[in-house]
Structure formats: structure tokens, C-alpha cells
Amino acid sequence: MNTRAPKPGQGGRTEQRHAESKLTALLNATPDAVVLIDGNGIIQSFNPGAEHIFGYSADEIVGQNIALLMPIPFRANHDDYINRYRRTGEARFMLAPREVEACRKDGSVFPAEVSVGRVEGRGLPSFIGIIRDLSQRVAAEVRLNRVEANLLTAQALAHVGSFEGGWPDSGTYFWSDEFYRITGLDPDQPPLGPAEFVRRFAHPEDLERVEARLAEDIKKTSGGGELEYRIIRPDGTVRHIQTIYQIESHGPDGARRIQGTILDQTFRRHAEEALRRERDRAQRYLDLVNVMIIAVDRSGRITLVNRKTCELFGYPEHELLGKDFFAACQPPGFAGRSRILFEEALAGQESGFSLVEGPVLTKYGHGRRVFWRNQFLRDERGRINGVLSAGEDVTEQRETESQLRQAEEELRLIFRRAPVGMATLSAAQEIDGHYLSVNQALCNMLGYSEGELLVRSVRDVTPPEDIAVTLRHFHLLLSGADTVKYEKRFIHKNGSIVHALVHLSVIADHAGKPLLIISQILDRTDVVLAEREARKQREKLAHVARLGTLGEMAAGIAHELNQPLAAISNYTQACQRLMAAGNMDAEELGQVLGRVTAQARRAGDVIHRLRAFVRRHTPDRRNRDAGELIQEILPLVEMDCRSHEVDLQLQFQPDLPKVQVDGIQLQQVLLNLTRNAVEAMNACAPGSRSLVIRTEALNEDEVELTVTDTGPGVAESMLEQLFEPFFTTKPEGMGLGLSLSRSIIEAHGGTLRYDSRPGGGSIFRIRLPTAPQEE
Amino acid sequence: MASSEATVFIVDDDEAVRDSLGLLLRSVGYRARCYASAKDFLKAFDPRDYGCLVLDIRMPGMTGLELQKHLAEIGCNIPIVFITGHGDIPMAVEAVRRGAVDFLQKPFQDQELVDRINYAVQQASEQREGELERLQILDRIESLTAREKQVMGQVVLGKANKVIAGDLGVSQRTVEIHRARVMEKMQANSLAHLVRMVLVSESQ
Numbered sequence: 001m002n003t004r005a006p007k008p009g010q011g012g013r014t015e016q017r018h019a020e021s022k023l024t025a026l027l028n029a030t031p032d033a034v035v036l037i038d039g040n041g042i043i044q045s046f047n048p049g050a051e052h053i054f055g056y057s058a059d060e061i062v063g064q065n066i067a068l069l070m071p072i073p074f075r076a077n078h079d080d081y082i083n084r085y086r087r088t089g090e091a092r093f094m095l096a097p098r099e100v101e102a103c104r105k106d107g108s109v110f111p112a113e114v115s116v117g118r119v120e121g122r123g124l125p126s127f128i129g130i131i132r133d134l135s136q137r138v139a140a141e142v143r144l145n146r147v148e149a150n151l152l153t154a155q156a157l158a159h160v161g162s163f164e165g166g167w168p169d170s171g172t173y174f175w176s177d178e179f180y181r182i183t184g185l186d187p188d189q190p191p192l193g194p195a196e197f198v199r200r201f202a203h204p205e206d207l208e209r210v211e212a213r214l215a216e217d218i219k220k221t222s223g224g225g226e227l228e229y230r231i232i233r234p235d236g237t238v239r240h241i242q243t244i245y246q247i248e249s250h251g252p253d254g255a256r257r258i259q260g261t262i263l264d265q266t267f268r269r270h271a272e273e274a275l276r277r278e279r280d281r282a283q284r285y286l287d288l289v290n291v292m293i294i295a296v297d298r299s300g301r302i303t304l305v306n307r308k309t310c311e312l313f314g315y316p317e318h319e320l321l322g323k324d325f326f327a328a329c330q331p332p333g334f335a336g337r338s339r340i341l342f343e344e345a346l347a348g349q350e351s352g353f354s355l356v357e358g359p360v361l362t363k364y365g366h367g368r369r370v371f372w373r374n375q376f377l378r379d380e381r382g383r384i385n386g387v388l389s390a391g392e393d394v395t396e397q398r399e400t401e402s403q404l405r406q407a408e409e410e411l412r413l414i415f416r417r418a419p420v421g422m423a424t425l426s427a428a429q430e431i432d433g434h435y436l437s438v439n440q441a442l443c444n445m446l447g448y449s450e451g452e453l454l455v456r457s458v459r460d461v462t463p464p465e466d467i468a469v470t471l472r473h474f475h476l477l478l479s480g481a482d483t484v485k486y487e488k489r490f491i492h493k494n495g496s497i498v499h500a501l502v503h504l505s506v507i508a509d510h511a512g513k514p515l516l517i518i519s520q521i522l523d524r525t526d527v528v529l530a531e532r533e534a535r536k537q538r539e540k541l542a543h544v545a546r547l548g549t550l551g552e553m554a555a556g557i558a559h560e561l562n563q564p565l566a567a568i569s570n571y572t573q574a575c576q577r578l579m580a581a582g583n584m585d586a587e588e589l590g591q592v593l594g595r596v597t598a599q600a601r602r603a604g605d606v607i608h609r610l611r612a613f614v615r616r617h618t619p620d621r622r623n624r625d626a627g628e629l630i631q632e633i634l635p636l637v638e639m640d641c642r643s644h645e646v647d648l649q650l651q652f653q654p655d656l657p658k659v660q661v662d663g664i665q666l667q668q669v670l671l672n673l674t675r676n677a678v679e680a681m682n683a684c685a686p687g688s689r690s691l692v693i694r695t696e697a698l699n700e701d702e703v704e705l706t707v708t709d710t711g712p713g714v715a716e717s718m719l720e721q722l723f724e725p726f727f728t729t730k731p732e733g734m735g736l737g738l739s740l741s742r743s744i745i746e747a748h749g750g751t752l753r754y755d756s757r758p759g760g761g762s763i764f765r766i767r768l769p770t771a772p773q774e775e
Numbered sequence: 776m777a778s779s780e781a782t783v784f785i786v787d788d789d790e791a792v793r794d795s796l797g798l799l800l801r802s803v804g805y806r807a808r809c810y811a812s813a814k815d816f817l818k819a820f821d822p823r824d825y826g827c828l829v830l831d832i833r834m835p836g837m838t839g840l841e842l843q844k845h846l847a848e849i850g851c852n853i854p855i856v857f858i859t860g861h862g863d864i865p866m867a868v869e870a871v872r873r874g875a876v877d878f879l880q881k882p883f884q885d886q887e888l889v890d891r892i893n894y895a896v897q898q899a900s901e902q903r904e905g906e907l908e909r910l911q912i913l914d915r916i917e918s919l920t921a922r923e924k925q926v927m928g929q930v931v932l933g934k935a936n937k938v939i940a941g942d943l944g945v946s947q948r949t950v951e952i953h954r955a956r957v958m959e960k961m962q963a964n965s966l967a968h969l970v971r972m973v974l975v976s977e978s979q
Contacts, residue, residue, distance in 0.1 A: 563860075568795075569795075571795045574802040
């Protein structure tokens with residue numbers, strides 16, 4: 001390594017050269033950095049020490065600004081210092097060495113001591129700087145400080161007292177200050193021999209043991225020993241002391257001396273005891289906690305388990321300890337992967353190690369699933385020396401979760417695939433009726449895609465006239481009804497009407513607050529249309545049947561018409577005769593003509609009534625009084641009875657609750673029953689033919705109308721077919737009357753049945769629900 | 776014109792029919808009395824009343840046919856004209872078989888009714904005359920002695936006097952005397968007359 005000496009002045013003398021070479025040798029030998037700069041701060045020379053300290057070679061640094069050797073924050077200011085010094089003579093670094101920070105070539109900063117001197121010469125002055133690297137000195141100082149502190153601590157902590165004297169007890173003794181402090185004895189107390197000390201201060205429980213030892217040591221001429229025992233101090237407190245002693249013989253007389261230390265172990269003993277207690281308690285905790293605790297060393301061998309772990313794996317603790325966890329406690333197919341994960345974690349390559357779930361294998365070969373929380377165990381130097389894991393048996397939980405997931409999946413499938421329409425809606429306070437989910441069946445039913453339905457509300461697919469009933473049922477449901485069932489219509493995307501039966505139920509949280517409405521929608525369009533068609537057909541049939549009934553009553557009807565016609569005929573002929581004979585005045589004629597008119601009206605009424613009964617009509621259900629309805633057809637019944645010499649009796653309950661019926665249809669049923677009754681009684685003698693029509697309220701909900709005759713009744717063998725269509729006992733009958741009557745009554749929510757009358761005859765009972773109270 | 780002495784009794788449950796019939800019969804000069812039921816009629820009727828009965832064949836309670844039967848049972852033979860509705864022909868035929876004068880189907884021409892009423896009243900009148908004759912004959916029979924009644928009984932059987940004398944154990948002459956007394960008391964023109972009177976007396 002070459003050093004560039006300062007440039008010698010021109011025409012140097014020998015003396016000067018000699019001085020220069022001495023200087024150069026000095027510069028080369030010193031471990032300090034010596035740097036020469038010119039008045040502008042440009043480095044002129046850089047010795048080997050500087051090269052070593054700063055890391056630059058002289059070749060690369062000479063000609064650079066000295067500021068390069070300073071930490072970046074100070075560099076900019078250096079030129080200013082030099083300028084200021086040249087101008088004012090104010091110097092900060094001259095003469096006295098100062099501690100500063102310097103910067104190496106590699107950018108590292110280190111503490112340094114700088115002394116700067118001025119070199120006088122021609123022109124600008126130049127400066128020489130001596131820089132000493134302080135980093136090693138500073139580190140050493142730190143170390144020293146630490147040792148001293150440790151010593152102080154050791155001195156404070158180590159309660160070591162000493163004693164010395166003759167052996168066995170003889171002559172005078174020496175006790176150190178610390179001996180007095182440990183034993184708590186008054187410093188004025190003269191030191192005692194060891195045997196005497198023991199006798200006076202040893203704890204009674206330890207006395208015998210210690211004295212026995214002393215008795216042994218009395219025989220010794222040399223050698224040492226160590227004893228631990230308790231003493232009772234004058235203030236009554238107990239101290240554990242450890243004593244280490246040495247017995248030696250001195251001189252020709254063989255006089256023996258003893259020398260030893262006592263150490264107060266009380267606090268260590270207490271600490272140990274506390275530690276043991278702490279450890280026991282920890283173990284108890286470990287055993288009590290409801291998780292498995294298991295620790296393994298770096299090789300995977302088990303070093304600690306708690307009771308729960310033993311229970312799960314089925315091994316007693318001693319069988320588990322020392323076993324390889326992976327080989328013994330994991331299924332073979334999993335252990336390999338698990339060990340790789342473990343080793344990668346130990347090497348710091350696996351970040352997902354702290355929470356792991358996996359299978360384990362019990363002693364009996366059962367598989368369980370455990371969720372582990374893993375934590376590295378480190379030695380006092382911070383190195384990983386094992387893993388502590390807290391495990392939770394999640395087998396049942398996972399099974400339950402898996403079953404739950406499966407159940408959820410099944411439910412989801414049921415929802416998706418159900419043949420009935422299903423939807424869920426929010427049960428939030430104000431129902432906006434927007435669908436949260438819909439299934440395919442509902443989409444098919446309404447003609448929309450799932451996406452289209454989910455952006456629509458119930459209102460969008462409900463005809464305006466059905467919105468009120470829909471909302472009413474939603475509110476009914478949310479105000480406490482478990483489930484609600486009602487019929488409503490929907491509008492299909494193509495505009496057609498879908499008739500549906502809707503079944504709503506609600507899902508509530510644990511507090512009973514409704515969360516979700518589940519709507520099941522059954523498409524009843526086909527049924528409704530079929531019912532409508534059936535009703536239409538029944539209507540036609542009923543009309544035909546009414547015509548048939550009247551056909552059967554032709555004789556009675558003819559008689560009923562004949563009466564007024566005969567009367568009219570008689571009146572008019574009488575008038576003709578009386579007028580012709582001049583035996584009738586205008587007044588009398590007027591009277592008779594009045595009677596003629598009345599009879600003409602009477603005939604007209606019969607015709608009118610027949611037409612009303614026979615005419616086709618659109619079904620019209622209203623709240624009607626059954627008694628009044630019977631009164632309206634009574635003339636027809638009466639004429640039938642008259643023409644068959646049947647005695648007719650009416651037993652009407654007054655204030656009968658109303659029934660909601662189609663009047664003509666109920667009258668048709670009644671007339672059909674009376675007609676049958678009259679017909680049936682043809683077989684009996686005229687004087688014993690009796691027909692009773694009776695009305696009665698059975699209770700608040702039901703009204704009964706009975707038609708009773710005294711005919712032969714219905715033979716047992718025919719009862720089953722009685723209400724069958726096309727069953728008849730009449731030669732000219734179609735056999736539709738009773739079957740039609742029953743279907744009419746049932747369409748009104750009622751029943752029609754037959755009872756035999758005691759003493760002979762038939763009772764037909766019509767039961768109808770009473771009409772809802774009118775508002 | 777029929778005898779104004781005769782009364783036409785009308786029994787019909789239909790008030791208008793009853794009333795109009797009454798008016799019609801009054802218009803042809805009959806006295807008419809109307810009843811709404813057979814029971815009402817029986818309450819008011821005296822078997823000695825003279826006239827005829829116009830009877831609705833179909834009535835609640837006692838029907839026309841039943842009333843007819845009842846009257847026959849009590850020995851009342853008042854002529855009956857039945858009035859029937861449509862379809863009651865079999866009943867009407869039965870009624871005529873039991874002695875009714877005739878039946879009329881409603882509605883009818885007034886003359887048809889009047890003819891039948893006249894005929895019925897005529898019959899009633901004849902019945903009444905026949906009855907008077909029978910009563911005379913019975914009176915005459917009452918005037919005969921027991922032996923005369925015995926002889927008349929044998930004579931109307933067509934027996935000769937000699938046979939009668941043998942049967943009774945009397946002489947032929949005695950029979951001849953009794954026979955002459957019978958013919959005289961009975962005001963008989965001939966044997967045939969006597970036989971008819973005895974038959975009348977035995978009728979009913």
C-alpha cells in the first residue's frame with residue numbers, strides 16, 4: 001500500500017528530506033487516519049490508517065472534497081466552515097480533539113475523534129486532520145459497564161457470609177458482617193464455634209441431622225463439607241442456610257481450623273416452593289382445561305400432555321410421553337404430510353402453521369378430528385425447540401356441520417326443485433313484497449326468469465283487485481298467525497291469470513321477531529277452470545232436471561191452471577146468461593168481472609212462477625231465508641200434493657239464520673225432494689199420505705231443512721245407490737234428481753243425506769252452513 | 776127450465792170455482808148452495824132436501840168419491856154430477872159406475888153443465904115421485920089383513936087359487952074372496968099392476 005506523502009517544497013534541503021521521511025514512516029505506521037487537505041477542503045494525502053478506517057484507497061480519495069468522509073447531513077456545511085475560518089479565523093475543530101461521526105466508503109457511520117491542525121505554507125493554508133476510529137472503544141466501554149453492573153447486582157444478591165475459627169469449637173472465632181446480617185444476630189454477639197452455633201440456632205427439626213454430621217466431621221483432620229439446614233433467628237423468623245466449609249490441620253500440634261461460608265437460601269427455597277406450587281397449579285389447570293395440551297420437541301417427540309389429551313388418545317400419560325407424535329397419533333396417510341408441514345414450520349417456511357385442523361388416530365384405531373392452535377416453544381436463547389399445541393376435538397362439530405351443510409343443501413335442492421312454487425320475502429316491518437328468492441316452479445308458473453322475478457314485487461304480479469287480500473294475509477301472518485292459507489290470483493308474464501293457493505309461514509329469530517316469510521304457491525288454475533266448467537255443466541244439467549221435474553208435475557200444473565180457467569169460464573157464461581135474461585145490472589157485472597180478472601191473474605201467476613223456476617239463470621248466491629225460499633215454491637208443492645191427495649204440513653222455525661245460497665238451486669233441490677216424496681206416497685192409501693217440510697237452526701253454524709214423507713221409505717238394498725247418478729225407481733225418471741241435489745248442496749258447503757222415518761217413510765236432511773254476518 | 780123447487784148443492788175446495796159455479800147455476804134459475812168441503816156439506820145437508828149435488832172429485836180431507844160412498848151408506852140417493860180436473864178420468868168412471876149421474880171435465884161449456892143438472896134434477900124429481908107411490912102402496916098393504924097379505928104373497932108368485940087353497944088349508948072359495956079384497960084394497964087394475972106395486976114396496 002503506497003502512501004502519498006505531502007508534496008515537498010521546491011528545492012528541499014537534506015534536513016528537510018530527513019524530517020519528511022520520518023514523518024512518512026510515522027504516517028504509515030499510525031493506526032489513526034491522517035488526512036491533509038488544502039484551503040478548499042480538497043484531500044491532498046491519505047495515509048494507510050485512513051485507508052483502513054474509511055475503506056477508500058488513497059488513489060481514489062485524493063483530489064476529492066473532505067466532506068465525503070462525513071455523514072451526509074453534515075457534508076454541505078463543511079465548505080462554509082472552511083470559508084468562515086479563512087475569513088474570520090473562527091474555528092470549531094482546531095486544536096482540541098472532538099468526538100464526531102464519520103462515514104465509511106460503504107456508507108456506514110462510526111464514532112470518531114478528530115483533531116485538526118493548520119499547516120502554514122505559501123498561498124492558502126492547508127490543514128491536517130487526525131481521525132481515530134472510536135467504534136471499538138465505545139463497544140468495549142459498553143461491555144465494561146455491563147460487567148460492572150452485573151458485579152454490583154451479584155454483590156447485592158449474593159448473601160454470602162463467612163466464618164473462621166478452631167475445630168472442633170475452640171479459641172476465638174470470626175464472623176463476617178454478612179454472617180451477622182444473615183443470622184440476624186446482634187453484631188455485639190461474639191462469634192461462636194460451629195457446634196455451639198448449631199446447638200443454639202438450628203431449627204429443632206434439623207438439629208439432629210446437623211449434629212450427626214458435625215459428629216462425623218469431628219473425626220476429620222481435613223476435608224470439606226456442605227450442609228443445608230434451617231436456623232431460627234432471634235426475631236423468630238426462619239432462614240434456610242447453606243454452608244460450605246473446609247477443615248484443615250495447621251502446624252505440628254495438629255491443631256485444626258475450620259473455615260466456611262454461609263449462604264442464605266431462604267429466598268431460593270421459597271422461590272422453588274412457589275415455582276413447584278405454580279407448576280402443580282399449571283398442571284392442574286392443564287388438566288382442567290377442556291382442550292388437549294400437547295408439546296413436542298423438534299424431532300416431534302411428545303414432551304408434555306394433559307389429561308384431556310390422554311383421554312382422547314386413549315393412552316396413559318407415561319405411554320404418550322416420548323412417543324413420536326406423527327407416528328403414534330396420526331393416521332398413516334396423513335402423518336407424512338403433517339411432518340413435512342411441521343418441519344417447514346420449524347425452518348420458518350410455513351406461515352399457516354399456527355392454526356391447523358387434521359385427523360388423529362387413537363390407541364384403539366378410531367379416527368377423530370382435532371383443531372390445533374400451535375405455538376413455538378423457544379429456549380432461553382430464543383431458538384425454537386419445540387411446539388406447544390392446544391387441540392380441540394371437533395369431530396362431532398364437523399360431523400354436525402357436515403350434516404347441517406348437507407341438510408342445507410338438501411333444503412336448497414328441495415326449494416329449487418319443488419314442484420310447487422316457492423319464494424321467500426323479507427319480514428321487515430313494512431312489507432315491500434319484494435322476493436328474496438324464488439324457485440323454478442314459481443318462475444315457470446308466472447312465466448318470468450328468476451332474474452326477472454327477483455326485481456319484481458308481489459304487487460307487480462298480482463291483479464290490482466287481489467292486492468288488498470294479499471297484504472291482509474301478510475299482516476295476519478306477522479301479527480302472530482303461525483301459517484296463513486288463502487286463494488289469490490297472479491298475473492302471468494303473458495297477461496293470463498294464474499289461480500293459486502298460497503300458504504305463508506314465517507321464520508322468526510329466537511326472540512320471536514319475524515325474519516323471513518316463506519311462501520308456497522300451488523297453481524290451481526287447472527282446478528279452478530275445471531271447477532268452473534263443472535259448475536257450468538251442473539248448471540245445464542240442473543236446468544234440464546228442473547224441466548224434467550216440471551214434466552213430472554204436468555198433471556198438477558194442469559190442474560192448477562184449470563182452476564182459474566174454469567172459474568173464468570163459469571163467470572163469463574153466467575154473465576152472458578144473466579145479461580141475456582136482463583137479470584144483471586152494471587154493478588153486479590162489474591163485481592163479477594173483477595173476480596174474472598183476479599182469476600186471470602191467478603193463472604198468470606202460475607205461469608210466471610213456472611217460468612221463473614225453469615228459466616236458465618246465472619248462479620247468484622245471496623244471504624237468503626230458507627223459509628222464504630220454501631214459501632216461494634209452496635204453490636208448486638201444494639198443487640203437487642193436491643193432485644196426489646197428499647196432506648202437506650209446514651213446520652218453520654221463526655227467525656231462522658240466513659244461508660248463503662243460490663235461491664233457485666235450493667228451491668230445485670226442495671222441489672225435487674217433495675216431488676219424490678209425493679211420488680213415493682202414491683203407493684199408499686190417500687188418507688195416509690203426509691208430507692212435512694221443516695226448518696230448524698241446529699246451532700249457530702248450521703241450518704237443517706227436512707222433507708219427511710210417510711211413503712214406503714227406501715229399501716235397505718238401495719241405500720248405497722240412492723245418490724248415484726242414473727239410479728232411479730221411477731219408470732220414466734232419469735235418475736239425476738238426488739245426485740244432482742246432493743252436488744248442489746255440497747257446492748254450497750252443505751250435506752244432503754237420507755234417514756228412514758220411524759214407522760215408515762223417508763227423511764231427507766239438507767244441512768247448510770249459516771251465512772257470515774253481513775256488515 | 777127446471778123446477779125452481781130443486782136446490783143445487785156445490786162442494787168444491789177452490790173458492791173461485793165454487794163461487795163461479797154458484798153464479799152460473801143461479802143464472803139458469805137454480806137455487807145454489809156452496810160448501811168448501813164434504814164435511815161442511817154433511818153438516819148442513821138434510822137427506823130430505825130435494826135437488827142434486829155438484830161435487831169436485833179431488834178435495835183435501837174427504838174426497839168426492841168418499842162423500843159419494845158415505846151418502847150411499849146412509850141411504851141418501853141424491854143425484855151427483857162430478858166435476859173433474861185433467862187426468863182424473865179413471866176416478867170419474869169409477870164414480871159413474873157407483874151411480875153418479877155424470878162427470879164434467881173442467882173447464883166446461885155452461886150448457887153441458889146445465890143439461891146434466893137438469894137431468895139430475897129430473898132424476899131427483901122422478902125419485903121423489905117414485906117414493907111417493909111406494910109410500911101409497913105401503914099404506915095400502917098396511918090396510919090388508921094378515922090372511923089377505925098371505926094370499927097376496929101367493930098370488931104375486933103366480934099361483935092358481937086352487938093351489939093357494941091347498942097350501943093354506945082353506946077352501947078355494949075363501950081364496951077367491953080374499954083375492955077380490957086384496958085387488959080392491961090395493962086398487963089394482965090387474966094382476967100385473969099388483970105385482971109391480973109389490974115389487975115397488977119391496978125396493979130399498
